Amino acid sequence: MSRESAAIEKHKEASRKGSPSLPDYRGYFGEFGGRFVSETLMPALLELEEAFRLAWKDSSFRKEFYGMLAEYSGRPTPLYLAESLSREMGGAKIWLKREDLNHTGAHKITNAVGQALLARRMGKRRLIAETGAGQHGVATATVAAKLGFSCQIYMGSEDVRRQALNVFRMKLLGATVSPVDLGGRTLKDAISEALRDWSRTVGETHYLLGTAFGPHPFPLMVRTFQSVIGQEARRQFLRRVGALPEALVACVGGGSNAIGLFHPFVKDAGVRMYGVEAGGISISPGLHAARFAGGSVGVLQGTRTYVLQNPDGQIENTHSVSAGLDYSAVGPELAYYRNAGRIVFDSVGDEEALEAFRTLSRTEGIIPALESSHAVAYALRLARTLPRDSNILVNLSGRGDKDVMEVSRILEEKGERL
Amino acid sequence: MSAIVPNRSSMDKKPFRRGVSPPALIPYLVAGDPDLETTRRYLRLAASAGVFAVELGVPFSDPTADGPVIQEAARRSLRHETALSELLDWLGTIPPEELPPLYLMTYFNLFHHMGVESFCKKARATGRVAGVVIPDLSFEDSRDYRPLFRSFGINLVGFVSPTTPVDRARRIVREARGFVYYVGLMGTTGASLSITPAVRDMVGQLKQWTALPVCLGFGVNEPRMAREILGFADGVIVGSRLVREEEDPGLWEKTFLEFVAECRKAEPER
Numbered sequence A: 001m002s003r004e005s006a007a008i009e010k011h012k013e014a015s016r017k018g019s020p021s022l023p024d025y026r027g028y029f030g031e032f033g034g035r036f037v038s039e040t041l042m043p044a045l046l047e048l049e050e051a052f053r054l055a056w057k058d059s060s061f062r063k064e065f066y067g068m069l070a071e072y073s074g075r076p077t078p079l080y081l082a083e084s085l086s087r088e089m090g091g092a093k094i095w096l097k098r099e100d101l102n103h104t105g106a107h108k109i110t111n112a113v114g115q116a117l118l119a120r121r122m123g124k125r126r127l128i129a130e131t132g133a134g135q136h137g138v139a140t141a142t143v144a145a146k147l148g149f150s151c152q153i154y155m156g157s158e159d160v161r162r163q164a165l166n167v168f169r170m171k172l173l174g175a176t177v178s179p180v181d182l183g184g185r186t187l188k189d190a191i192s193e194a195l196r197d198w199s200r201t202v203g204e205t206h207y208l209l210g211t212a213f214g215p216h217p218f219p220l221m222v223r224t225f226q227s228v229i230g231q232e233a234r235r236q237f238l239r240r241v242g243a244l245p246e247a248l249v250a251c252v253g254g255g256s257n258a259i260g261l262f263h264p265f266v267k268d269a270g271v272r273m274y275g276v277e278a279g280g281i282s283i284s285p286g287l288h289a290a291r292f293a294g295g296s297v298g299v300l301q302g303t304r305t306y307v308l309q310n311p312d313g314q315i316e317n318t319h320s321v322s323a324g325l326d327y328s329a330v331g332p333e334l335a336y337y338r339n340a341g342r343i344v345f346d347s348v349g350d351e352e353a354l355e356a357f358r359t360l361s362r363t364e365g366i367i368p369a370l371e372s373s374h375a376v377a378y379a380l381r382l383a384r385t386l387p388r389d390s391n392i393l394v395n396l397s398g399r400g401d402k403d404v405m406e407v408s409r410i411l412e413e414k415g416e417r418l
Numbered sequence B: 001m002s003a004i005v006p007n008r009s010s011m012d013k014k015p016f017r018r019g020v021s022p023p024a025l026i027p028y029l030v031a032g033d034p035d036l037e038t039t040r041r042y043l044r045l046a047a048s049a050g051v052f053a054v055e056l057g058v059p060f061s062d063p064t065a066d067g068p069v070i071q072e073a074a075r076r077s078l079r080h081e082t083a084l085s086e087l088l089d090w091l092g093t094i095p096p097e098e099l100p101p102l103y104l105m106t107y108f109n110l111f112h113h114m115g116v117e118s119f120c121k122k123a124r125a126t127g128r129v130a131g132v133v134i135p136d137l138s139f140e141d142s143r144d145y146r147p148l149f150r151s152f153g154i155n156l157v158g159f160v161s162p163t164t165p166v167d168r169a170r171r172i173v174r175e176a177r178g179f180v181y182y183v184g185l186m187g188t189t190g191a192s193l194s195i196t197p198a199v200r201d202m203v204g205q206l207k208q209w210t211a212l213p214v215c216l217g218f219g220v221n222e223p224r225m226a227r228e229i230l231g232f233a234d235g236v237i238v239g240s241r242l243v244r245e246e247e248d249p250g251l252w253e254k255t256f257l258e259f260v261a262e263c264r265k266a267e268p269e270r
């Protein structure tokens, strides 16, 4: 074995020995994770890690967090049995965890609330964030407005175009939106700009990263906040059905709605978990965002994980109809559970997602976000293969208002009419 | 000739002696911008001017620590697919006397993708790579890779920034090889440095903790400023100011020689 792989093996071994809670003290989930950032940011990450550790141990902080989720965001979100949809598919029962009913319309607000409360505790005055679909940008702008931070959002210019409604919302909420005209002009490029901003302003600014990605402690922190999804769902399911679901399904951009739902079920061996990536047009370079299908292990934007890259190690651009899934790398904890065989990953392409977008709207009167439509589409596939008395729980991570104009444009382009 | 690695080979180091070696300039070049022929020409000029070293940037698609000027240069170079492995092959074809001591600068993914060990083997085989500068390999994560770089005689440069607490800086400096890179300002490359008492103090501190050259970089955009820096630092790194002219060899050479001339005039402050 080469010395390099020996170093990697050491990380894997440490996790196998069952360090009771992942990540380890250096932010590794097995061989994935770490803190691959410039020295300018390192002290800020160490400070953030410590502040988060202390805050989360402090019951008054947790009370503030859960209190704000209840009163401001409307938690708990309902668990909903999609009866007509299930009937139409003629297979397993499909349940929806209604994260779309959160204030601002997606699960993203939960993480924004958690990190903003932490940033306030740390004495920061300014929040910055990246956004793809605009949901995280809106969530950050919202908590900034409520808690009195100044706020700047970085967004790829392609996403500014296709998520125009959310751009207007952010401005209305008092945030500055900076379009990023680099690379593929999507989420990856927005994260790079946010990191550059942070390295200039790190003293007064908190970088409110929107997904379970990036350098430690972000993957841990975002997962901790978003785990409220899975904790509620597990309780709700046991109460309503008296058993756990056979399968969980979530779409995967960076991975926050997925790990948030999955994490509280990890030890429930009977519950299968499916992460759904964006298959885009087809699984070939530049036309999709299915990191586990087309990627390999690399280091991007602070973390070691699966990355879409070319034979030289340059990062590939991605494509998906859904801005929130259109990203070249994936959260390190999901990479860990994937290689451990605990979470299965598959992809759903643009067409199938658009189909599911319409199906859920038509059968249940719920217009899902295009991101969440990928999870719905996969659940429909899965339902057909499972007995009628089994249960599938889908994380309906967001609502589709933001996507209505873009879908209408796409349908028109295809010459389709509703 | 003064050089951070006084001999051309990274394998054959004489100790650097503060105050004895003449003041030092480290220009930063983006390899392959606008093309490798031009890069070679710049390297030859840098070698004959007797610079300390050259930081040779290998373009990466997502340079999170770089500002617009270096991002743009990397994009130009990537148009013809400049790649790390081929760059090493190319360096191997250049006569050693045409090369200054070379530090390859790029983001960790390129080393990781090639395999750090394969990189080290190949870099060592060329005999033309003194070390590496990897802005996104944190001190913490570098622990896994430091022994590897060392065993191949490739210097892994240590970064200290204005946000680095004192005890941390001490630990970084202890593990650094080649030189210590003090980033004088918070932010990305291409901003504008101001030489504050805090910057001078930090450089002074670092010099007490290490026998390695302590070099200051980021935002040095005036030859006069480079000269002033060499009054208290062992070396000065000039990035965006030169990269900006890379497409125009005449302009690049003129600017480079202005920096060289000013740096030659520098005298250590009492």
Ligand SMILES: Cc1ncc(COP(=O)(O)O)c(C=O)c1O
Binding pocket: A106, A107, A108, A132, A133, A134, A135, A136, A210, A211, A212, A251, A252, A253, A254, A255, A256, A257, A258, A323, A324, A325, A369, A371, A372, A397, A398, A399
């Ligand atoms: C509604 C919705 N779902 C899912 C995602 C994907 O992000 P993540 O994988 O972090 O849940 C986004 C991201 O913008 C989103 O807006």
